[in-house]
Amino acid sequence: MNTIKLPVERSNFPTLNNKIMLSSCSQSAPPQSVIDAMDSYKYSLIDEGMEWGNWVERVEGARNKFAELIHCEPEEVAILSSVSDAYSSVVNSLNFNEEDEICVTEIDFPCIGQISLSNKLRHDVPVTFIPHTNHVINREDYESKITDHTKLTCVPHISYYNGFKQDLKMISDIAKQHDSLLFVDAYQSAGSVPINVKEMGIDILTAGLQKYLMGIPGITFLYINKEISEQLVPATTGWFGQSNPFAFDLKSTGFAESTQRFNTGTPPIANAYAAEAALDYILDVGVENIEKYLQELSKFTIDYAESLGMEVASPKDSNQKGSTTAIYVENADEIETALKKEGYVVSARRDVIRIAPHVYNTKEDIEQALDRLKELL
Numbered sequence: 474m475n476t477i478k479l480p481v482e483r484s485n486f487p488t489l490n491n492k493i494m495l496s497s498c499s500q501s502a503p504p505q506s507v508i509d510a511m512d513s514y515k516y517s518l519i520d521e522g523m524e525w526g527n528w529v530e531r532v533e534g535a536r537n538k539f540a541e542l543i544h545c546e547p548e549e550v551a552i553l554s555s556v557s558d559a560y561s562s563v564v565n566s567l568n569f570n571e572e573d574e575i576c577v578t579e580i581d582f583p584c585i586g587q588i589s590l591s592n593k594l595r596h597d598v599p600v601t602f603i604p605h606t607n608h609v610i611n612r613e614d615y616e617s618k619i620t621d622h623t624k625l626t627c628v629p630h631i632s633y634y635n636g637f638k639q640d641l642k643m644i645s646d647i648a649k650q651h652d653s654l655l656f657v658d659a660y661q662s663a664g665s666v667p668i669n670v671k672e673m674g675i676d677i678l679t680a681g682l683q684k685y686l687m688g689i690p691g692i693t694f695l696y697i698n699k700e701i702s703e704q705l706v707p708a709t710t711g712w713f714g715q716s717n718p719f720a721f722d723l724k725s726t727g728f729a730e731s732t733q734r735f736n737t738g739t740p741p742i743a744n745a746y747a748a749e750a751a752l753d754y755i756l757d758v759g760v761e762n763i764e765k766y767l768q769e770l771s772k773f774t775i776d777y778a779e780s781l782g783m784e785v786a787s788p789k790d791s792n793q794k795g796s797t798t799a800i801y802v803e804n805a806d807e808i809e810t811a812l813k814k815e816g817y818v819v820s821a822r823r824d825v826i827r828i829a830p831h832v833y834n835t836k837e838d839i840e841q842a843l844d845r846l847k848e849l850l
């Protein structure tokens with residue numbers, strides 16, 4: 474049973490000394506332990522010069538902790554640099570037949586559509602976009618678009634735009650009826666919402682560290698269920714995708730166990746230091762606790778924004794959304810910049826300002842930021 478009281482101790486987050494951080498959909502404030510971990514890589518270089526044993530251990534530590542977070546085996550997780558890398562790697566490893574297609578939702582992050590369309594240019598594999606209504610997708614939309622020709626179905630767990638949270642088990646059941654592989658982009662959910670890839674029936678999942686996982690950019694995890702990854706020959710791989718990279722064997726390929734064959738070259742070691750510490754912190758606080766607390770803040774944000782007469786672009790039911798609440802504004806980028814000057818860090822996307830609290834935020838933070846936003850409007 475987890476005993477950390479929420480909101481967590483703010484003095485543990487140096488960024489909060491001079492900022493009200495409400496931008497976890499883009500970048501969270503890192504806890505002191507993440508900053509210390511980045512320092513320890515720096516001192517490893519300064520004091521030890523070269524420390525491969527320790528560096529590889531940090532990468533393995535990060536992999537193990539991510540596996541714990543999503544409830545899979547560590548060998549089912551590869552380490553790459555971005556969600557774009559991870560999705561490209563998956564698409565490039567698939568063999569498409571003449572009638573196959575890819576289904577992507579209209580609420581996916583743009584890189585998912587762009588990479589699918591690049592695959593279309595190269596291999597003539599059609600891309601079907603599953604439509605949204607007010608940035609929400611319903612069961613019928615999935616039922617009508619996923620067919621026996623859908624080799625790959627791509628969905629975000631939580632929308633980057635308005636925090637809409639999807640029922641992954643429902644989507645997975647539909648995909649399975651058609652033998653379609655389910656790819657989940659969990660960048661906006663990992664760390665804020667519990668994920669159990671086996672119980673949710675997820676075949677492939679990816680997430681970076683910069684958002685609700687409280688880490689930094691430049692490192693991303695790719696989970697592929699081992700029964701699937703062992704059937705795949707990755708087009709993007711490298712010496713760290715081999716069972717023994719240090720054999721330095723130029724003339725044969727001996728892939729590493731299951732999804733580790735999707736590793737490429739030397740891993741992002743400095744980023745792995747930060748990732749391991751960030752995952753440690755999140756697991757310590759407990760994702761169930763985090764979700765419960767963020768649901769409370771999410772409901773408060775909607776109610777307070779509406780009480781100020783603002784138009785909310787997110788679902789109103791807190792069970793249907795994550796922590797991010799999107800508010801329609803004109804000139805979102807200008808408003809983000811104006812609020813930043815006053816110490817409020819929020820995030821603009823197209824026509825909305827996103828308020829994305831984490832466990833160090835209080836209702837007062839949200840109240841103050843929304844009051845200032847109202848004045849600016």
Ligand SMILES: Cc1ncc(COP(=O)(O)O)c(C=O)c1O
Pocket residue numbers: 499554555556557558582584629631632633658659660661681693
């Ligand atoms: C849901 C989601 N997927 C993907 C990305 C992009 O990830 P990357 O830059 O690692 O490719 C983002 C970035 O904001 C995102 O929110």
